[in-house]
Amino acid sequence: MDYVGNLFRPPSEGRSMIIQATVGCSHNQCTFCGAYKSKKFYIKDMAVIKKDIDEASQYRGHFDKVFLADGDVLIMPTNTVIEILSYIKKKCPWTERIGVYANTKAILRKTPEELKELKAAGLLIIYQGIESGNKDVLRHIKKGAFPHKMLEASQKIIASGMELSQTVLLGLGGTELSEAHAIDTGKLLSEMSPHYASALTVMLLPYTELGKEAAAGTFKLPDKFGMLKELRLMIENMNMKRDCFFTSNHASNYLPIRAHFPKEKKDVLELIDAVIAKGDENILRPEYMRAL
Ligand code: SF4
Incomplete structure (x- = not known):
């Protein structure tokens, strides 16, 4: 090939x-x-x-x-x-x-x-790969598109009869925009209601602009439990209009989840709450096993 x-x-x-x-x-x-x-x-x-x-x-x-x-x-x-x-x-x-x-x-x-x-x-x-539903995050990462245009594009795909799969990235707002990133991404996913949605977790690459910002101290990723709280807040704000198969089981994620929303939303929130309450890092995927 x-x-x-x-x-x-x-x-x-x-x-x-x-x-x-x-x-x-x-x-x-x-x-x-x-x-x-x-x-x-x-x-x-x-x-x-x-x-x-x-x-x-x-x-x-x-x-x-x-x-x-x-x-x-x-x-x-x-x-x-x-x-x-x-x-x-x-x-x-x-x-x-x-x-x-x-x-x-x-x-x-x-x-x-x-x-x-x-x-x-x-x-x-x-x-499609929207990464975030928050305007400030999207501007910062130079995504080249804002939420209203992403929504318009997603609606065109669904209207054509094709299936739509969305990917979002936990941690992309850093500690500063973590909450806004989670809420707005959950809301945008709800409006889009794709057939599939995946949440990956940012892994900083030293040769990228974001990696350099992190090295310079101007961008800070949430810690492991901060990422879980972000995931929880995003899911809390996801109110899907059709069945959506949601995964956060990519190798970059700390806690693997596979669930159908809205049906299993409550169960997933309870699971995340239990993991956060326990506060035991050993339950989460260790750093050395994370990958892109
Ligand atoms: S730069 Fe990377 S994340 Fe951005 S649109 Fe291209 S492939 Fe996707």
């Missing part, structure tokens, strides 16, 4: 075939993110992408989902994405689902009709 640099995919795409259609991220400015810092964004040649799909077609029985990498495949012209999706369906007809990461700008550039065409061609899930 023609893979350029490190590949990233959502945890739920762990068993998917990865086809790299773009290299890097068209935004690449988020101050906490080191994923594509060494890559300059470009769209790969169709011939290279199709050659990888030809190769993938030899692995029947090894995968039933495809994830199109890297960070921002939806920035490509709609016809180009449809050509890729159609070729995957032709060469790997057993593929049940194709997914991509997409940033807010890229989603908003698509018309409702284009999104429906993409869905009809096999694109069934979009991972």
Whole structure:
């Protein structure tokens, strides 16, 4: 496979075939993110992408989902994405689902009709990645989008019939904005009511802007129990309008949770309360086992 640099995919795409259609991220400015810092964004040649799909077609029985990498495949012209999706369906007809990461700008550039065409061609899930629902946090991390635009983009995805998966990052507001980050993120997730939502926990990378701020003492992460309180406050403010499968079981998290909201919200809050009340760090994932 023609893979350029490190590949990233959502945890739920762990068993998917990865086809790299773009290299890097068209935004690449988020101050906490080191994923594509060494890559300059470009769209790969169709011939290279199709050659990888030809190769993938030899692995029947090894995968039933495809994830199109890297960070921002939806920035490509709609016809180009449809050509890729159609070729995957032709060469790997057993593929049940194709997914991509997409940033807010890229989603908003698509018309409702284009999104429906993409869905009809096999694109069934979009991972948006909002990180926070708080304006000040989003400005600080240079996300390049604010909550009202993120909400508009998420509504377009849901209206197209595709599934929507959101990722938020605990700790992103630091100690200073921890509460506001938790409340506003919970509220934004409620308004979006995605099919899936994941809370990861920030891990500071020394070569990122946020890592440098932390080293200089101008940004401070909440401690382990501070992160749990943030998670609790966020969940308390999550009032989902449809069933949402929520996870915080990523390797970066201190306390793994898998639950359906709103059904299991009360149970999850009670669990977090019990862990906080106990105050025993041994219950939490140790630092050496945390990873991105
Ligand atoms: S949009 Fe996503 S991939 Fe791109 S820099 Fe921000 S967090 Fe990283």
